[in-house]
Amino acid sequence: MTEQHLPTPVAASLEATNAGDREGFLASFTADGAVDDWGRVFVGRERIGGWSDAEFIGKKVTLAVNSVSVADDEVTVVATVGGNGFNGPSTFVYTVAGDQIARMTIRE
Numbered sequence: 001m002t003e004q005h006l007p008t009p010v011a012a013s014l015e016a017t018n019a020g021d022r023e024g025f026l027a028s029f030t031a032d033g034a035v036d037d038w039g040r041v042f043v044g045r046e047r048i049g050g051w052s053d054a055e056f057i058g059k060k061v062t063l064a065v066n067s068v069s070v071a072d073d074e075v076t077v078v079a080t081v082g083g084n085g086f087n088g089p090s091t092f093v094y095t096v097a098g099d100q101i102a103r104m105t106i107r108e
Helices: 008-019 022-027 045-055
Strands: 029-037 040-043 062-071 074-082 088-097 100-107
Touching (some): 008 088, 040 045
Antiparallel strands (some): 062 074
């Protein structure tokens, strides 16, 4: 993998997250997109929205990007998480489908 700039859908998701923009965050996903939060998988914008209300945007999460790696349609972002929930380093792996995110996997 090589260090690169963020692809547009991932940049839009991160920007929406940091702005507390729930609708912008959800719009960054495909209609059948998914969030995998340490093995708990939420499919579709409605379920992602419920998860986000309780654990992401609803917790005023901020993501300070430390590094980005891009390999084909997979984008790995290592970020420092802030907000009113988990705080600390975490890895987000995004699968990009066209101009949207098909999957965001949170690990470590």
